[in-house]
Amino acid sequence: MSTDALTCLAFSPDGQKIASGTARSGVTITDILSKNKHQLEMFADTHTHITAVAWSPDGEKIISALPDHTIRCWNATLRHPVGPPFGGHKDLILTAGFLSDSTHAISLSRDGELLVWDTGSRVITQQVTVSSGAQTIFVAALSMDSSLL
Secondary structure, X not given: OOXXXXXXXXXXXXXXXXXXXXXXXXXEEEEOOOOOEEEOOOOOOOOOOOOEEEEOOOOOEEEEEEOOOEEEEXXXXXXXXXXXXXXXXXXXXXXXXXXXXXXXXXXXXOOOEEEEEEOOOOOEEEEEEOOOOOOOOOOOOOOOOOXXX
């Protein structure tokens, strides 16, 4: 019997829920008080291994990063995807988050490429190389006010 490894987690802005990503089952939202769990609607043709998960500051959206170098935006209440996945990375996405306005997301891949996304249009609004060459990134975090990486 093998278990499904927890790969990442994030608390909702109000501290009442946890979004957790796993190696095989996608993303689960757990209500901390009631212990109720709800699975996000993963599609059969998508990977269910989640490499990063984050809540928007307004608590209305969740993003998850997948090993196929894409991120997906979700309606946190309905637990359905908001449009198709965002593509643009060439390497594994290590971390993802929302900027403070909740309308832009960021994602950082292992090769050091940081992308800023408009979550409505799915357009990359900024692309920055934060490391290159032998400086492989393994982990990163965004400050609460989105001013520091």
